[in-house]
Amino acid sequence: MIVSIHQPNFIPWLGYFYKIYKSDVFVILDNVQFTKNGFTNRNLIKTPQGENWLTLPVVQSGKFGQNITDCVIFNKPLHTKKIITSVMSNYKKSKFFENYFDKFSEILNQSDDNLCRLNTELIKWILLELEIKTQIVIASELDNIEGERTERLVSICQNLNATNYLAGLGAKKYQDDEMFVKNKIDIISTPFIYPNYEQLWGEFIPNLSVIDVLFNCGPLTKVILKNSEH
Secondary structure (H helix, E strand, O other), rough: OOOEEEOOOOOOOOHHHHHHOOEEEEOOOOOOOOOOOOOOOEEEEEEEEEEEEEEEEEEOOOOOOHHHHHOOOOOOHHHHHHHHHHHHHHOOOOOOHHHHHHHHEEEEEEEEEEHHHHHHHHHHHHHOOOOOOOOOEEEHHHOOOOOOHHHHHHHHHHHOOOEEEOOOOOOHHOOOHHHHHHHOOOOOOOOOOOOOOOOOOOOOOOOOOOHHHHHHHHHHHHHHHHHOOO
């Protein structure tokens, strides 16, 4: 059984969903420390001026070292309104804008101010649109998970009876592969080459939030994703 693990990023890039697609079980790693200036609370879209950040600021005063699962969005109504307005102004001319914008806005507006729950709801909605049926597990809901960093990943894999761990491209910066080997878990990877597709606003920009490809390509997104292994 193939297990992959990742933090609950905000409207992640297409490669995030490719990783889920190639797994039997995907674990949302919510019980680790929130990292400032990462992708947990922000992501990139395309505008006429180039790429631009959509950001959900979180309450940090007095909360140094807080876990992702505990992050509260600062002044959520204001910042979700800004995001919805920005997405509308930059994607309303895209071919499939009307297919997805209402649901995207609904999730942002109706969720509470917990960042992790909002991100998870958005991820599950996008998985539904992409027809990806991988089992989703929340790390904080698992019992008997031990350790930090690689030890924690191995513990999660053991809990789920994984035979293979699907690692991301950046994993070698922090991951101790030998720990997986000692526990008889094979590390695998699947190369993901970000595909070109038709975008608004001139020259193609890769690695944007998945909503860029959804608004521009619609149902074809699932075909683009599943054909992105080279």
